[in-house]
Amino acid sequence: MDTLLTHQKQSDKTILVCDPDFISSTLVASMIKNKLGTKCLTAPDGRAGARAVKEFNIDLIITEVYLPYLSGCAMIELIRNEINATVPILLLSSDVSIKMKENLNQTLVNAFAEKPINLDQLMTKISFLLQVNEEKLWLS
Amino acid sequence: MAILNPTLIAVSIGITALASIALFASIFVIRCTKKRRSHMKKRMGRHISYLLIQVLTSDEKTNSIKRLKRIIGKKENMHVSVRALATQEFINLARTVSNDHLPALQGLFLNLGLQHFNILRAEKGRLKQKLKAFEVLSKLRIITALPVIKQYVLDPNKTLRAEAIMSLMRLSYNPLFFLDNQKVTLSVWEAMKIHGMLKEMPDEKIPQFSQWLNHRQKTVVLFCLRMILHYQQKADLQLLTRLSKSKSVRVAEEAQKALILRKILVYSDPDEEDNQIDQNDYQHLNVA
Numbered sequence: 001m002d003t004l005l006t007h008q009k010q011s012d013k014t015i016l017v018c019d020p021d022f023i024s025s026t027l028v029a030s031m032i033k034n035k036l037g038t039k040c041l042t043a044p045d046g047r048a049g050a051r052a053v054k055e056f057n058i059d060l061i062i063t064e065v066y067l068p069y070l071s072g073c074a075m076i077e078l079i080r081n082e083i084n085a086t087v088p089i090l091l092l093s094s095d096v097s098i099k100m101k102e103n104l105n106q107t108l109v110n111a112f113a114e115k116p117i118n119l120d121q122l123m124t125k126i127s128f129l130l131q132v133n134e135e136k137l138w139l140s
Numbered sequence: 141m142a143i144l145n146p147t148l149i150a151v152s153i154g155i156t157a158l159a160s161i162a163l164f165a166s167i168f169v170i171r172c173t174k175k176r177r178s179h180m181k182k183r184m185g186r187h188i189s190y191l192l193i194q195v196l197t198s199d200e201k202t203n204s205i206k207r208l209k210r211i212i213g214k215k216e217n218m219h220v221s222v223r224a225l226a227t228q229e230f231i232n233l234a235r236t237v238s239n240d241h242l243p244a245l246q247g248l249f250l251n252l253g254l255q256h257f258n259i260l261r262a263e264k265g266r267l268k269q270k271l272k273a274f275e276v277l278s279k280l281r282i283i284t285a286l287p288v289i290k291q292y293v294l295d296p297n298k299t300l301r302a303e304a305i306m307s308l309m310r311l312s313y314n315p316l317f318f319l320d321n322q323k324v325t326l327s328v329w330e331a332m333k334i335h336g337m338l339k340e341m342p343d344e345k346i347p348q349f350s351q352w353l354n355h356r357q358k359t360v361v362l363f364c365l366r367m368i369l370h371y372q373q374k375a376d377l378q379l380l381t382r383l384s385k386s387k388s389v390r391v392a393e394e395a396q397k398a399l400i401l402r403k404i405l406v407y408s409d410p411d412e413e414d415n416q417i418d419q420n421d422y423q424h425l426n427v428a
Contacts (some may be wrong), residue, residue, distance in 0.1 A: 023189050023229075023236050030190075031197045118238040119197070 013038040013130060014056055018049035018063040018075070019092070024117065028062060028092070031119055032126065046070025053083050060129055065093040076108050088129040092117070181225065187211070188222075189229040195248055196233075196241065205251065212252055223257045224269075227276050230254070234279040246280040255282050262288045271303050278307035286311050293318045302330050309337045319352050319360055326359040335367070350375035358388055365394035374405050 015038055019025040029040040041056065043049040046067040053061065061079070065072035076089055089108070094115040110132075111125050188211065194204040212226050230249055234242060249255060255277070262273035262285060270292075277285035289311070292304035301324075308318055316334070338346060349364040353375060361383065368375050375398055383395035 023232050027193050030193050034198045116236060116238040118240055
């Protein structure tokens with residue numbers, strides 16, 4: 001847990017956590033809030049997730065594949081094609097198989113994380129994606 | 141023909157109407173209470189899991205632990221067992237986080253005094269309560285629960301037996317020690333569950349399956365032969381030869397496969413003393 005304390009506080013960012021499971025979404029959101037100090041929104045389904053990306057300025061999306069109403073893959077495609085093509089997306093799922101990685105290649109998803117959640121590894125990936133996104137924005 | 145008294149008719153209609161109103165009212169009250177209780181259960185469960193998550197993720201834990209102790213100390217709220225709810229939330233959280241975070245959860249579980257409650261449920265509870273108690277106690281590595289769970293390894297109830305086996309595999313250092321005393325048939329479902337558990341274990345915890353090849357239960361022997369093939373273990377030659385001539389067709393087939401595997405393993409290892417084995421030992425096998 002001590003390694004998490006080294007993550008930089010990024011209070012100006014907004015992260016969206018899209019997961020129908022209350023415990024998973026609360027766990028990730030609480031971790032992000034406590035360790036990074038960023039604003040965190042949660043969405044229980046794909047439709048709410050896509051709407052949140054439309055309405056708010058989201059800096060990172062963490063999503064599950066299996067979502068009600070609109071699946072994770074469909075939501076990612078919708079966001080990439082119609083809403084925001086550059087926002088980094090982290091896929092957090094219990095089913096991160098090779099086939100899925102092939103289907104959702106690098107153009108759609110920036111990183112993968114597996115369930116059960118390892119909080120230390122997840123935070124490292126989140127920090128990295130936020131940093132890369134910031135550098136991209138600065139360069140453009 | 142009897143003449144109907146209008147007063148009697150009016151009275152009977154009135155009584156019927158009152159009875160039906162009372163019936164509908166009681167149904168409505170029961171449904172409302174049930175709905176309220178399930179809503180309350182959901183809300184309280186979410187509150188408990190939120191506090192548990194706060195303890196896991198936040199640096200400021202004392203306040204959340206105090207609040208959790210206050211809630212769990214109540215025992216019951218609207219006939220809903222708070223400890224049972226907390227146990228369920230611990231199970232859900234243990235399924236969600238990786239094994240690295242289980243020691244923190246275990247510390248919290250012990251701190252809240254839920255282990256006595258769950259050991260008691262494992263001993264005297266109903267079937268569902270026992271299953272949940274087994275799961276939470278084994279996932280959080282509460283070693284004191286080992287003797288209680290051990291009692292159910294030979295239980296006639298299949299579900300209870302399978303869950304007890306899984307729990308013991310999680311808790312015990314030697315994961316398959318219960319096979320020594322296995323008196324009942326090892327079902328395909330149990331074998332699959334055991335295999336699933338073995339897959340999650342580190343290699344050093346996988347036992348030598350040849351130790352059970354002399355078992356009197358044919359199903360155990362068959363399972364061990366399949367595991368020998370899966371983990372590519374080298375079993376005793378004489379034992380395998382004897383099993384390959386078994387009356388049971390499935391045992392004989394698996395033993396023959398294990399013999400072929402043994403031959404491959406022996407020949408691929410140049411330092412192996414068994415390289416000197418007489419080729420006649422394998423002659424009865426019709427290897428293509």
